[in-house]
Amino acid sequence: MEDRKQTEVKSMNEKTGRLVMTGIMTSLVMVATMMIRIHVPFTQGYVHLGDAVIFLAVLVVGKKYGVFAAGIGSALADILSGYAYYAPWTLVVKALMAFVVGAALEHMEKKGQIKDGKNITLLELLAMTFGGIEMTVGYYISASLMNGNWVTPLLSVPGNIGQFIVGMILATALAAALYKTPAKKYFAIK
Secondary structure (H helix, E strand, O other): OHHHHHHHHHHHHHHHHHHHHHHHHHHHHHHHHHHOOEEEOOOOEEEOOHHHHHHHHHHHHHHHHHHHHHHHHHHHHHHHOOOHHHHHHHHHHHHHHHHHHHHHHHHHHHOOOOOOOOOOOHHHHHHHHHHHHHHHHHHHHHHHHHHOOOOHHHHHHHHHHHHHHHHHHHHHHHHHHHOOOHHHHHOOOO
16 A cells, blocks of 8 residues: 555655646746747747757657647747737647657657667757758748748748758757756656
C-alpha cells in the first residue's frame, strides 16, 4: 500500500513538474519571440529567437506540451507585439512546427535511435530541420494567402531559414546546459 502511494505521489509530482515546465516554456517562447526582432521588409513579418525556445520546449516537455508552448507562446507574442492579424496563422504554423519535431523525435526514440540523453544527436538536429522546413513553408503559404500574391512572400523564405538554423544552434547549446541540471528528470524525450 505504501509503495502504491509513493508511486502516485511521484507520478503527480512529475505531472506537476511537466505542467510547470510547459508554462515556463510557453512564456519563454513569447518573450524570445518579442525580445529581439528583425523586421523583414515587404512581408510585414519579422525574424526572432522564438524558434530556439520552441525546439527546446519539444526537447524538454515533449510533443504534446511542446505543441501548446509553441502555438500559444508564439501567438501571444504576435498579439502583444501588434501583429494580431498574424496570430491565427502563427498559432497553427508554430504548433505544427513543434508537432513535426516532436513526432520525428518520438519515432526515432521508438526505433532506439535516440538514447544518449547527454547531447543533441544528428537525428535530433534532423528533426528540428523538418520542423524548420514546415515553418518556412507554412509562413510562405499563409503570407501568400493573406497578400493574394505568391511572389512577394518568397522574400521571407531566407529569413525564416536563417531563423530556424539559429534556433537549432541556440536550442542545442541550451539543451546541453539543461541536460546537466536536475530539470532533466522532467524531459520527455531523454
